[in-house]
Amino acid sequence: MRELRRSWPIAIVLVLALGAQVLVLEAEPLYGRQLVALGLAALACVAALCAHRPVVATVCVCASVLVTTTLICGPGRAVFLDTAGVNGIDGFDLAPGRLGIAESVAVLVLVAMVVRTARPPVVVGVVGAVALVCAHATLLRVGLHSWFTEGGTRVVVLLWVLSVGYGVLLRTRDGERAAAATSAVERVRQDERLDLARELHDVVAHYVTGMLVQAQAAFVVSDRDREAARHALPGIITSGTDAVGAMRRLVGTLRDSAAGTATDDLAADLAVLVDGARAAGVPVRARIELPAPVPPELGRSVLRLVQESLTNAAKHARGATLVEVDVELTPTAVRVSVADDGTGRPAHSGGFGLVGMRERVELLRGRFHAGAARTGWLVTAELPLAVHR
Structure with a gap:
């Protein structure tokens, strides 16, 4: 039919x-x-x-x-x-x-x-x-x-040639449409795989890194201060619980693409993220200026950028005494800056964190920079609001 x-x-x-x-x-x-x-x-x-x-x-x-x-x-x-x-x-x-x-x-x-x-x-x-x-x-x-x-021969032959030729033309166009549809489906799947990879790296790796940092700190002090090592255990348990929760939310996102794709209160989510980093031992000072609501989809990307930057600081910023997080809402964009004063660490290469952050920003038609500063490492991003209005 x-x-x-x-x-x-x-x-x-x-x-x-x-x-x-x-x-x-x-x-x-x-x-x-x-x-x-x-x-x-x-x-x-x-x-x-x-x-x-x-x-x-x-x-x-x-x-x-x-x-x-x-x-x-x-x-x-x-x-x-x-x-x-x-x-x-x-x-x-x-x-x-x-x-x-x-x-x-x-x-x-x-x-x-x-x-x-x-x-x-x-x-x-x-x-x-x-x-x-x-x-x-x-x-x-x-x-x-x-x-x-x-002259019937010429007419009949012409009509048959036109009929066969039209069929071939339609067959070619159908093949092109099918190839385009297959390519589009493959692009969507590739985007989904990339998004899943970013979520795994940005969310789960963040909590696992916090667990490793606290466990390493507890191991270092365990010989001379068992009580201090014991105090690190609740933080490890909390990070593990958060990691399991993040995995469940990620699975829910895979089952329902409309779930878990945005943040409705960016300021509150950033505050929770900063508190978690402090609990993991990262010396964070945050300045969050969001006088107006941020579009949920854009807020999700801002949250992931800050999360990945704090994860990198916890892993690579050796000897850091301060990690400054600045998130500012302007009339045209959301500006993000994460800077630390760590020294003697390798450049952020060989991993997928910076690649994922850059891809996120470029998909939103924003600007991204990550590199060594005069002291430590600096990550900046500017995400335009116009794309989400």
């Missing part, structure tokens, strides 16, 4: 062809065989609409043309016997070409649609069968001599 609904333009063309055929026959009273032949032409038009089933459609169209030829020429002549026609030896009850409009349109539509949709072996079989039936009908109805002398 879906294929039939898509074929309504073709159905209109076939109906118009049948209507034109009826107008041609309206000048004279219709005989019984003429009515039957007109019905057979209608059957051929209906079969042409079912070209998505090429074998059945081809059988119906060929049978319609063959039976119509038999009605016009008589059973004997239809099998090339030297006998009288249906109206005697001198003529036919149906004039040559009387039903040619509807039959011809049905045949051309069938050929074009089969070339468009069927497999190459099926296309060859259908085109060959229809060509043989049409050649048989033309030879008997018009006569071989008349067909060549009246």
Whole structure:
């Protein structure tokens, strides 16, 4: 049914062809065989609409043309016997070409649609069968001599070439659309994989890093101060619980793309993030100036940028005594800055944190910078509001 609904333009063309055929026959009273032949032409038009089933459609169209030829020429002549026609030896009850409009349109539509949709072996079989039936009908109805002398050959060949060419054109366009759709689906999947990778890195790795930092600190002081090492355990448990919660939220996001994709209160979420970093031992000082609400999707990216920057500071900023976090809302953008005064650490290379942050900002048409400052490391980003308004 879906294929039939898509074929309504073709159905209109076939109906118009049948209507034109009826107008041609309206000048004279219709005989019984003429009515039957007109019905057979209608059957051929209906079969042409079912070209998505090429074998059945081809059988119906060929049978319609063959039976119509038999009605016009008589059973004997239809099998090339030297006998009288249906109206005697001198003529036919149906004039040559009387039903040619509807039959011809049905045949051309069938050929074009089969070339468009069927497999190459099926296309060859259908085109060959229809060509043989049409050649048989033309030879008997018009006569071989008349067909060549009246220029019918050129017309028929041209119509067949146009039909096959149109089918090839449609087949090519369908292939291009399918390739474009496949490419689009692959791009979406790639974006989803990248987004998942960012979330795993930005969220889960953040909490795991906090656990490692606290565990390392507890290990260092465990020999000389067991009580201090014991006090680090609740922080590790809290970070582990947060990591499990983040994983569950991430799984929920995968099951429902509308869940967990945004933050409704960026200032509160940033405050929780900073408090968690302080609890993990990162010396953070934050200045958050958000006098107006930030679009939730944009706020999510801001939160992830700050989160990843604090994670990097905890992992790489050796000897840091201060990590400054500045988040400011301007009339046109949200500005983020995370700077530390750590020294003697390797550059942020070889990981995916900076790559993910840069990708996030570039997708939002913003500006991003990360690099060594006069003291420590500096990450800045500017995310425009216009994209989310």
